[in-house]
Amino acid sequence: MSRLWPIVRREYLERVRSKAFIIATVLGPVLMGGLMVIPALVAGKAGKPLRLSILDDSGALAAPVEFQLARLRRDGNPRFVIDPPPSGPPEAREHGLKTAVIEGRLDGYLHLPADSLQNASASYFGRNVSNMIDLRMMEDAVSDTLVGLRLAGAGLDPIKVRDLTKKVDLKTIRLTAEGEREDRGAGALFSITLLMMLYTTVLMWGQAVLTGVIEEKSNRVVEVIVSSVTSTKLMAGKLLGVGAVGLTQFLVWVLSLAAVSVLGANFGAGSLAHMPEVTFLLLASFVLYFLLGYLLYSALFAAVGASVNTTQEAQSLAFPVFMPLVVGVMFFPMVLNAPDSTLSTVLSLIPLLTPLLMFLRITVQVPPMWQIALSIVLTGASIAGVLWVAARIYRVGILMYGKRPTFPEILRWVRSSG
Amino acid sequence: MSTDDAIRLTHVAKSFSGHSAVKDLSLAVPRGSVFGLLGPNGAGKTTTLRMVMNILAPDNGTIEILGAPAGPRSRDRIGYMPEERGLYPRMVLEEQLLFLAEIKGTPRREAARRLPAWLERLGLADWAKRKVNELSKGMQQKAQFIATVLHEPEVLVLDEPMSGLDPVGMDNMRHVLLDLKRQGTTLILSSHQMETVERLCDRVVLIDRGEKILDGRVSDVKKEHGKNTLVLAFDGDGSFLASLPGVGGITHFGRHVEIRLTEAADPQILLREATARLRVSRFEIVEPSLHDIFVARVTAHGKAVA
Numbered sequence: 001m002s003r004l005w006p007i008v009r010r011e012y013l014e015r016v017r018s019k020a021f022i023i024a025t026v027l028g029p030v031l032m033g034g035l036m037v038i039p040a041l042v043a044g045k046a047g048k049p050l051r052l053s054i055l056d057d058s059g060a061l062a063a064p065v066e067f068q069l070a071r072l073r074r075d076g077n078p079r080f081v082i083d084p085p086p087s088g089p090p091e092a093r094e095h096g097l098k099t100a101v102i103e104g105r106l107d108g109y110l111h112l113p114a115d116s117l118q119n120a121s122a123s124y125f126g127r128n129v130s131n132m133i134d135l136r137m138m139e140d141a142v143s144d145t146l147v148g149l150r151l152a153g154a155g156l157d158p159i160k161v162r163d164l165t166k167k168v169d170l171k172t173i174r175l176t177a178e179g180e181r182e183d184r185g186a187g188a189l190f191s192i193t194l195l196m197m198l199y200t201t202v203l204m205w206g207q208a209v210l211t212g213v214i215e216e217k218s219n220r221v222v223e224v225i226v227s228s229v230t231s232t233k234l235m236a237g238k239l240l241g242v243g244a245v246g247l248t249q250f251l252v253w254v255l256s257l258a259a260v261s262v263l264g265a266n267f268g269a270g271s272l273a274h275m276p277e278v279t280f281l282l283l284a285s286f287v288l289y290f291l292l293g294y295l296l297y298s299a300l301f302a303a304v305g306a307s308v309n310t311t312q313e314a315q316s317l318a319f320p321v322f323m324p325l326v327v328g329v330m331f332f333p334m335v336l337n338a339p340d341s342t343l344s345t346v347l348s349l350i351p352l353l354t355p356l357l358m359f360l361r362i363t364v365q366v367p368p369m370w371q372i373a374l375s376i377v378l379t380g381a382s383i384a385g386v387l388w389v390a391a392r393i394y395r396v397g398i399l400m401y402g403k404r405p406t407f408p409e410i411l412r413w414v415r416s417s418g
Numbered sequence: 419m420s421t422d423d424a425i426r427l428t429h430v431a432k433s434f435s436g437h438s439a440v441k442d443l444s445l446a447v448p449r450g451s452v453f454g455l456l457g458p459n460g461a462g463k464t465t466t467l468r469m470v471m472n473i474l475a476p477d478n479g480t481i482e483i484l485g486a487p488a489g490p491r492s493r494d495r496i497g498y499m500p501e502e503r504g505l506y507p508r509m510v511l512e513e514q515l516l517f518l519a520e521i522k523g524t525p526r527r528e529a530a531r532r533l534p535a536w537l538e539r540l541g542l543a544d545w546a547k548r549k550v551n552e553l554s555k556g557m558q559q560k561a562q563f564i565a566t567v568l569h570e571p572e573v574l575v576l577d578e579p580m581s582g583l584d585p586v587g588m589d590n591m592r593h594v595l596l597d598l599k600r601q602g603t604t605l606i607l608s609s610h611q612m613e614t615v616e617r618l619c620d621r622v623v624l625i626d627r628g629e630k631i632l633d634g635r636v637s638d639v640k641k642e643h644g645k646n647t648l649v650l651a652f653d654g655d656g657s658f659l660a661s662l663p664g665v666g667g668i669t670h671f672g673r674h675v676e677i678r679l680t681e682a683a684d685p686q687i688l689l690r691e692a693t694a695r696l697r698v699s700r701f702e703i704v705e706p707s708l709h710d711i712f713v714a715r716v717t718a719h720g721k722a723v724a
Binding site for chain 2: 014226
């Protein structure tokens with residue numbers, strides 16, 4: 001053990017001190033957060049109110065529509081400012097409005113044709129027609145007005161009708177042993193986010209092991225190392241060191257997330273209240289399945305790294321190694337929809353898929369304990385087997401230079417004794 | 419079994435997927451000696467050294483290091499500088515050297531205590547905090563050497579210790595090696611630089627195609643090959659020399675030639691022929707150089723095997 005420690009420490013310190021790690025660790029959450037939060041903030045920010053005119057061919061609709069639009073608010077401010085349309089014959093008015101829009105005096109105008117009330121048709125002419133939220137508000141306002149007028153025309157009371165036809169607001173509440181919690185679809189999004197994080201980190205640190213092995217091999221330092229410690233110790237030290245770097249990164253992320261939550265709560269940011277709860281079970285299983293996935297895949301990556309001479313050569317061999325990870329991600333919608341179906345259960349017990357799919361199931365609906373235990377045992381056994389094979393490939397491969405070995409040659413390495 | 423030998427190989431063999439790299443090799447390196455392991459490229463030197471370092475296990479035979487079978491324990495007592503140098507390029511030199519001593523079982527603090535003297539001695543004191551890839555090739559070579567000796571091994575195995583060094587560096591290295599020898603360290607050098615081997619080594623073993631073809635003290639080996647070499651320096655066209663009776667072969671060295679004489683040759687006749695046709699400035703009968711012995715033996719062995 002005394003020889004393992006320096007290797008783990010070197011591997012850990014060299015990586016944690018590197019600029020790449022610091023950038024990835026600090027910038028990762030900032031970028032992720034930025035990608036998710038900034039568009040939401042920008043889309044949510046309304047900006048200046050829209051200046052509109054209403055071109056009403058019938059002459060009877062402009063007033064009620066204007067009344068409806070003027071009432072609408074966004075971020076506490078009136079959203080629409082209605083300018084009176086120019087006077088004159090219809091063509092001249094329309095021409096005047098178009099000019100006003102193009103010259104920027106108006107943001108747009110609403111055209112209500114003479115048959116609006118009968119055919120429920122209306123058009124909006126504007127410089128910008130991609131502002132979905134504003135357009136939806138406008139559409140609802142015009143629609144409500146027209147429906148109200150039609151109901152009144154049929155002798156019905158619009159307010160009474162609205163009360164009677166009120167739609168159901170389906171609340172979704174997630175029931176767990178710990179209690180209940182309202183969940184508005186953030187749960188699925190959260191599961192997918194965690195799944196993608198798991199996928200990315202397992203792949204990222206597995207690849208780090210791969211390139212680390214290739215670098216040691218190509219700058220020939222490996223022969224110096226294995227004249228001091230066994231190749232198995234070198235491999236073990238590398239896997240542990242890189243794994244510890246991965247855990248450090250998570251720790252930084254979890255702490256910064258916690259800090260952000262606390263700050264957010266202090267600033268009274270409402271959106272965080274809708275964030276799904278990060279339970280201890282979730283954190284623990286994330287770390288556990290990360291470690292299982294990381295060890296399984298990085299041992300395979302170490303064997304690949306030892307069998308090749310350059311990163312280019314590694315590409316073709318590395319692909320079949322991480323293929324199961326991609327497959328695991330592809331199965332996520334199915335597992336999300338039916339986390340306890342037979343197929344989900346079977347898939348999540350296949351060791352190469354377990355780290356992603358069993359974890360996903362835990363985030364959606366905690367599976368029976370025996371399944372979790374079985375997944376850990378099966379994956380653990382596979383890791384032991386893969387480590388054994390990888391160590392043998394590694395032992396021979398790190399001293400082999402030149403032609404890339406064929407698959408039968410690699411098998412012979414596994415079987416060889418010395 | 420004698421424990422006077424630092425390293426003893428007995429009937430060692432190793433093959434890789436059908437190709438035998440080392441065949442039935444036996445040799446002994448006495449403690450405190452400077453031992454040259456010679457051989458052409460592909461002779462099996464690196465494989466032999468890797469087996470001594472317990473990186474590879476022999477298929478047959480036994481390897482003893484300082485009286486005990488080669489194993490994980492014995493390799494801590496050996497310092498190994500492989501032919502292909504290897505250091506982590508982006509690692510700070512000092513960190514790197516401490517790490518390499520640590521994995522040889524030397525406590526970090528102890529290694530840190532020894533390090534400054536070695537850096538000073540090899541002229542790297544100002545580079546301790548620099549990354550290895552900022553060092554010149556010669557400096558990396560010296561750094562690699564420190565990595566080999568920092569854990570104070572009893573046996574040093576150096577593959578081409580002089581390569582990449584300028585003449586000053588070579589002289590310095592030679593002094594360092596002789597100091598280590600004086601302190602009782604056993605040195606095993608594998609080199610193609612015959613001049614280095616001749617100046618430093620007490621004993622040599624020559625291997626070719628995995629077999630030992632020569633073994634003994636350098637002085638004995640040379641004596642055994644007799645005083646059959648003629649050094650001749652001259653002005654003029656010496657191309658006729660090759661056709662004179664008794665000339666076995668000529669090696670040109672620019673300003674002089676070395677002539678290998680056959681058994682029956684009479685050097686006096688050769689001298690007379692030469693003075694008659696050339697301006698001779700030097701004429702000397704010497705022992706053959708290790709270089710010539712190497713070439714002659716390997717060539718003969720190649721023919722015998724073929």
